Amino acid sequence: FDGNMQMLGQTPKQIGKVQKSLQDFATASIYGASDMATTYAQMAALGVDNTEQLVKGMGGLASSAESPQQAMKTLSTQMVQALAKPQMQWQDFKLMMEQAPSAMAQVAKHMGMSLDDLILGIQDGEIASKDFAQAVAEVGTNEQFSKLATTFKSTGQALDGMTETLANDQEMFESLKTQLQEVEAKQKREAADIQKKMLALEQSFPSYEA
Numbered sequence: 001f002d003g004n005m006q007m008l009g010q011t012p013k014q015i016g017k018v019q020k021s022l023q024d025f026a027t028a029s030i031y032g033a034s035d036m037a038t039t040y041a042q043m044a045a046l047g048v049d050n051t052e053q054l055v056k057g058m059g060g061l062a063s064s065a066e067s068p069q070q071a072m073k074t075l076s077t078q079m080v081q082a083l084a085k086p087q088m089q090w091q092d093f094k095l096m097m098e099q100a101p102s103a104m105a106q107v108a109k110h111m112g113m114s115l116d117d118l119i120l121g122i123q124d125g126e127i128a129s130k131d132f133a134q135a136v137a138e139v140g141t142n143e144q145f146s147k148l149a150t151t152f153k154s155t156g157q158a159l160d161g162m163t164e165t166l167a168n169d170q171e172m173f174e175s176l177k178t179q180l181q182e183v184e185a186k187q188k189r190e191a192a193d194i195q196k197k198m199l200a201l202e203q204s205f206p207s208y209e210a
Contacts, residue, residue: 021052031059031072039076046083048130050137054079056149057140061103063149071099079133088127093119103145110135 023033036055043051058075065071078092097104097119108118111131121127139145 031062031069035073035076039080042080043083046080048083048133050134053141054133054137057137057145060140060142060145060149061100061107061136063145063151064103065100068149074099079136082129083133085129087125088122088129088132090119090123093122093132103139106145107132107135107139110139 036059039058040051040055043054048054055076058079059072062068062071062075075096078095082088082092093104101115104118105115108115111118113121118127122132
């Protein structure tokens, strides 16, 4: 993720901000931060402006599905493919609708049309991919879907959320541990360099032994 974002011109500070935001969302929901980061990077590479909101929006819409995690994977895959083309493709939308039909109806309503009208518009090549993605981002991050995304429907999903939290905490711990090890190694190298310089200095002094 870091490498891809750096190639897109993102600074370490910007990358860190996005990572924290996605991790926080993943911790509060049942989705994996790594999967979300991958989707983010793919969309950013396509030049999507509101990438972070879109990724979270898909998470919100997917939460209305019977299997949110599977729905999120499908929405992410098809949205990336859809944004690679100027107009929405029926096959991409069809798969999204199969996973989260009620959510797609809400997206259609947000765009000022019925679900049937949206379907016909997509089939006729009249719906721009960016317009559809913008609607997904806005609807999926509204109060209703944001709450739905962070409300676990089952014990299994609650455990998934806890697992993601622990994974993020472990990642932070490992990162801190690595940083401390690097500092310790640097201090040891500096101490060794000082000892070498002192020894060299002592050896340079003339001997006054009888």
